[in-house]
Amino acid sequence: MSELYDLLIIGAGPGGLSAGIYGSRAKLKTAILDKNAEPGGQATTTEELENYPGFFNGSTGPGIMKKFAEHAKTFGTEFLRGTVDEVDFSGPVKKVHTQQGDTYESKVVILSPGANPRKINVKGEAELRGKGVSYCATCDADFFVDLDVVVVGNGDAAIEEAMYLTKFAATVTVIVIHEKGNLDCNKASAEKAMKNPKLKWVWNSTVEEIAGDELVEKVVLKNIDTGELSDLETNGVFVFIGTVPHTDFLKGKVDLDDRGYIITNDMMETNVPGVYGVGDARVKYLRQVVTAASDGAIASSAAEKYLSELETLQNDVLDVSKEKPVLLAFWAPQIQESIDSIAAVDKVVEGKNDQVGLVKLDTYRAKKTATQYKVDQIPTVVLFKDDKDVGRISGADNITPEAVEALLK
Structure with a gap:
């Protein structure tokens, strides 16, 4: 069993390498797991790659991918070797198993397994790929x-x-x-x-x-x-007879479309919290190095915010609630009523820091936590005790000092 990573990326194509750069640069403990000795994915099979911005006049796929990998290593990305055959995304810590018998654990997984063009499998096709x-x-x-x-x-x-x-x-x-x-x-x-x-x-x-x-x-x-x-x-x-995504190991683990491509939103989130999808294996309009790199940057940035939310929830709410009640107040600075409601909560808690905790979350920045606790109205105050959500008040008209006192009792 390996040490726990913040960010584990499956696949070292341009999407995975870009995710590694952004993850490591954000000081997340980041690793990229790939089955190939050399990173780069399908892009390394392109002898001439002249449409990636800033690279032209004889730029090659292997050359550009080497730069991607060096960039990621410079920020501290760790490179692991192995072929993934099983994943477990059911808990807060994700587990990834390889055919070689290794198991890796991570708080977040970014899926970048890639897709290959469907081949006609005739004599000369493989030998002349990139040569016509x-x-x-x-x-x-x-x-x-x-x-x-x-x-x-x-x-x-x-x-x-x-x-x-x-x-x-x-x-x-x-x-x-x-x-x-x-x-x-x-x-x-x-x-x-x-x-x-x-x-x-x-x-x-x-x-x-x-x-x-x-x-x-x-x-x-x-x-x-x-x-x-x-x-x-x-x-x-x-x-042009289609492409084949490398997602067999993901069936039943994340939502795939009827062709096997990973379904994500515009933040690269899959249907499983803490699991993201990028690159050619994702449902998307254009499959190019530049769009894969964009996917990776977005996924790592979204993952960083997800991990920040998790840390706040665990350290400031759940852990503290084992010693004393904690009020978690969901608000939005652009909604005046929620500002007034938070002031009411502050009034109750003032001077009682040793008896009750208060954590305020801007729902725009903490969407995951709001979704996790089914907060559908702003403002909402949730009471935690002994690591559990035990009560709540929702709506500006209902969040009064008296209501908060009653909730605490």
Whole structure:
């Protein structure tokens, strides 16, 4: 069993590394757990990465990810090695188990397991990835200006990306497994694509092989009906048949959508308090290094506030309530009535510090605690005794010195 971390990040892609930077810089005890020896995730497979702000003119995915990792280490992020196969998020301390037999404990877990493009698994695909084989038009279209490329796939994403590629390439040939005119994408996109003069179509066919000496030079196509093989010269192959998130170990642990992607809000929070999701494995519009880095920064910042709330609740309320009653007052400075109500509570507690404790929480800054104790009206005063919520008064009209005295009795 390891020591207790404030922040444990599963996955060392750009989202996880960014979370590590922000977590460590905030003086949280932070570790990143990843199955690979070298951090960076899928970004390390991109030979040329020229759309991350500030990096261009020959920047590479591995090079940028190395900088991310060095940045995190500079602030004190610890790097751990292991493949996660089980997690337990049921308690205030989260437990993460690896296939190697290690167990790590943390107050907060940030999930950054990543997602991989679904591959067509043909000869030459792996060998020529980054050398003409791509899974991201936004990333790589600029490398194919005035060249000929092939798109594999015919769903919404494939056709959208194919049309995007026509802004750069001389021709874009779409390889479609269906009969002529039959596309899986929505009708509007299909009609628009059919009218694009730069788009060409090969129907009723699949890619059997991607070939080339160092760079992609051609694809070998197979006609489904006849079984006939034919060569099509091309400079690039873009595969768009979906992505696969690495979230099998999270089933039943956090909410996932029907494709297995982690569902979060705009603070990267999952449905489990203290567990966040970032990067390509999260439900989101754009999967890029820059958006993953943004996710990580947001998650760590939100986690820092979550931990601060937990510390205040535990140290100033729950622990103290074992010795004397504690009033926890939820208020909001922009609501005048709540200011007046807190003054009423102050009046009762004044001079009784040895008999009763008082903690005031701005609900805007302490949303987690307010949600945890089902505070749905501001102001609300909750009485704690022996580590438990034993009574409350809600509403400005009800929080009077007399009502507070009665609550204490």
